[in-house]
Amino acid sequence: MKGLPSLERAVVVLSRFPGVGPKSARRMVYHLLRRGPDAIRELLDALEGIGARIRSCERCHNLSEGLLCWICADPARDPTRICVVEEPSDLLAMEKAGLFKGVYHVLGGRLSPLDGVGPDALHLASLESRLSDGGFVELIVATNPTVEGEATAHFVAQLAEPLVSRVTRLAHGLPMGGELEYLDESTLYQAMVGRRDFRRD
Helix, strand or coil: CCCCCHHHHHHHHHCCCCCCCHHHHHHHHHHHHHHCHHHHHHHHHHHHHHHHHCEECCCCCCEECCCCCCCCCCCCCCCCEEEEECCHHHHHHHHHHCCCCCEEEECCCCCEHHHCECHHHCCHHHHHHHHHCCCCCEEEECCCCCHHHHHHHHHHHHHHCCCCCEEEECCCCCCCCCCHHHCCHHHHHHHHHCCEECCCC
């Protein structure tokens, strides 16, 4: 990127974001330029704030500005039910649906041997540690309904079954190949209500 004009460098950087192509990135850059230096400074300040203040919750690995995220710090949450998701964005999608009142565990991805993502790359050891402490009556596996998500779900269930009395999986009203963060509240609601016991074939 060295030697590229500033505008083109900005387009290249923004194009790296998921779902943002060169045309969308260029529109974003032009929008910022039209709004002026204050808008650019506001964006820079917000990004610097993310880098300086956002960390991983030490209990569930959600995004947090303190040692514990807002969910882990909430005494009103049901501490006996834990929902395992792939990413913080999936947790937010579940919260938006408004049905689950327990706690979460964010894996930080999904198993994908072809991409070199094995069990050690995910927050599985800390999940096992939390479950070993006892107190959970149900673990809900809410990984995405993709091939990798299903493989991760089976791995999590195998890990959890000796430690939790009930392991469930979100119902397959979820579209195969879909991502939780892009589903509407109604679909997530039906999937949560229709969840079933996790059975390995």
